[in-house]
Amino acid sequence: MLGQIPDEVIEEVRKSNDIVDVIGEYVQLKKQGRNFFGLCPFHGEKTPSFSVTQDKQIFHCFGCGKGGNVVTFVMEIEGYNFFQAIQHLADKSGQTLPEEFQQRDENQHLSKENQDVLKAYEWLTKLYHHLLRHTKEGKEGYKYLKDRGFTDEVIDTFQLGFSPNSKDFIAQFLEKKGFHKQSMIKAGILTSNDQHNNSTDRFRGRVIFPIRNHLGKSIGFGGRTITNQEPKYLNSPETDLFQKGKLLYNFDLARSHIRKSSEAVLFEGYLDVISAHKAGIFNGIATLGTSITEAQAKLLRRYVDTVVICYDSDKAGIQASYKASKLLRSVGCNVKIASMPDGLDPDDFIRKFGDTRFKNEVILASDTYMTFMMKYIKKDYNLNLEGDRIQYVESVLDEIALIERPVEREHYLKELANEFELTVETLSQEIHSRREKIGLKQDKPKQSSHTNMTKGPYRTKKLLPAYHNAELQLIAYMLKDEAIAEKIKQELGGNFTIDQHKILVTYLYGYYEEGHEPNISHFIEKISDSDIQNLVIQIAMMPFNKDISDKEINDYIRIIQSEQSDKTKIKSLRVEQKMAEKQNDPFKAAQIGMQILEIQRQIKNSNP
Ligand SMILES: [Zn+2]
Numbered sequence: 375m376l377g378q379i380p381d382e383v384i385e386e387v388r389k390s391n392d393i394v395d396v397i398g399e400y401v402q403l404k405k406q407g408r409n410f411f412g413l414c415p416f417h418g419e420k421t422p423s424f425s426v427t428q429d430k431q432i433f434h435c436f437g438c439g440k441g442g443n444v445v446t447f448v449m450e451i452e453g454y455n456f457f458q459a460i461q462h463l464a465d466k467s468g469q470t471l472p473e474e475f476q477q478r479d480e481n482q483h484l485s486k487e488n489q490d491v492l493k494a495y496e497w498l499t500k501l502y503h504h505l506l507r508h509t510k511e512g513k514e515g516y517k518y519l520k521d522r523g524f525t526d527e528v529i530d531t532f533q534l535g536f537s538p539n540s541k542d543f544i545a546q547f548l549e550k551k552g553f554h555k556q557s558m559i560k561a562g563i564l565t566s567n568d569q570h571n572n573s574t575d576r577f578r579g580r581v582i583f584p585i586r587n588h589l590g591k592s593i594g595f596g597g598r599t600i601t602n603q604e605p606k607y608l609n610s611p612e613t614d615l616f617q618k619g620k621l622l623y624n625f626d627l628a629r630s631h632i633r634k635s636s637e638a639v640l641f642e643g644y645l646d647v648i649s650a651h652k653a654g655i656f657n658g659i660a661t662l663g664t665s666i667t668e669a670q671a672k673l674l675r676r677y678v679d680t681v682v683i684c685y686d687s688d689k690a691g692i693q694a695s696y697k698a699s700k701l702l703r704s705v706g707c708n709v710k711i712a713s714m715p716d717g718l719d720p721d722d723f724i725r726k727f728g729d730t731r732f733k734n735e736v737i738l739a740s741d742t743y744m745t746f747m748m749k750y751i752k753k754d755y756n757l758n759l760e761g762d763r764i765q766y767v768e769s770v771l772d773e774i775a776l777i778e779r780p781v782e783r784e785h786y787l788k789e790l791a792n793e794f795e796l797t798v799e800t801l802s803q804e805i806h807s808r809r810e811k812i813g814l815k816q817d818k819p820k821q822s823s824h825t826n827m828t829k830g831p832y833r834t835k836k837l838l839p840a841y842h843n844a845e846l847q848l849i850a851y852m853l854k855d856e857a858i859a860e861k862i863k864q865e866l867g868g869n870f871t872i873d874q875h876k877i878l879v880t881y882l883y884g885y886y887e888e889g890h891e892p893n894i895s896h897f898i899e900k901i902s903d904s905d906i907q908n909l910v911i912q913i914a915m916m917p918f919n920k921d922i923s924d925k926e927i928n929d930y931i932r933i934i935q936s937e938q939s940d941k942t943k944i945k946s947l948r949v950e951q952k953m954a955e956k957q958n959d960p961f962k963a964a965q966i967g968m969q970i971l972e973i974q975r976q977i978k979n980s981n982p
Pocket of ligand 1: 414416435437440
């Protein structure tokens, strides 16, 4: 089966992929002291407890406890096995793995049927694109896109294509390639025509918009009719490969731009994203004709602080913007809302007014959340009427009360006060009582730290017994310094009190024996047990003094040894006590009991 990839090769791949860069593609990381922090991609959270240590090349989440190195991160987040993760990282850093490890199917974690469907999508994406660009069969599609202002560069970037209006052209193509007809029908690539046992291309006669996943692979198509077929837009059906609620269109291409600007522009459909790209907006992404889901919002939150919502400016679009902004704010995003003159969508606007005006008058001029809200609420009231005015102010106050940042709240209160000639004090009182009613906290001085990193198991207030702490301290130094590990090996060997520590140091002794240098990220790869891996990471993340004196080391060793000798003593006393009871000598048994209690009392006193 799988041959082992040589250690040096793995090491080389790991060295060429800095953990901060790799994780940075999935999580927005901010430097804080020596570490980077971000929102954990493995569990939902609003305050960052996910930390990455560059010098140790490891990550650790103080919230859910996950941790590892760059390889385990890729395995975890992409659902890859070890080999796939190495392959993925090697590709990223432009390395070529030795011949015998190549050509393994990177999709082998998928079912055979899904692997086929992915391959079919890959072939068809190329074929449709080729037909559009270079053949007379694709000419009408090409002309349609050109008429709509699409440049060749855009057509190539998004691999736009055309499916000729032929009954069996695509079906035959797929058959020749050896794809199973039933799986193609199941995936929604072909539609079956039961009467004649024929199948036809579902997208025939349409311009094709390949829909890529975050790795840039086509997993579905959108087809736009150019001859007034119904429906105007046709998407691939939902399958386990193609789940609209989890997917963000163009995320693969936009990701690096999103990361740089810490901002994403959210559109309603792929056409808007492509038009915006043409206009120089490269951080655009879209849901696929459905409203944004919580999963998508959380995914975005990991990458950005701010999302600019740029939906159609008709009634439905504004309603959708309202919903999306609520959801995005609930996961912690800062939201802005772009708007266009009545009824237009982004693609209309760009075609009508051009790229520059779209950028300046729509994207850069987008409203803040509250400004949008005030407009949104206003549409239901006639502010010339006294009663409506009061109700309007009440509704706006309801919204302002929900804003987390006091500065922001004050800003809008002032605006509201000015507009309706009210005093800020009155309005502030209103806010105060509203917040109280819904159980939101009143303003307190801000906490200095905005991360959750104090949550870790070894950072809790609860003090550990002295021997436990001594073992953790020793291991921390042993991980960093081979000489210290050697000394401990001589004096304590594997005689640590906590079972997990015993296993850990056994791995560590073996690691050094193999001639490796201290290297956390490398070391954890040698450990098959993920609990022990996490323990190593946790210990490596503990704050500790740079240098340790021999005396300190000896103290720790002594604490551990005396704990153990106490334990052994108690054990043998218990045996003696049993014997005494058996021999019907209650006096002796009681005496021994006293001795045990005394040792236990001493242990208790020596531990905090
Ligand atoms: Zn976590």
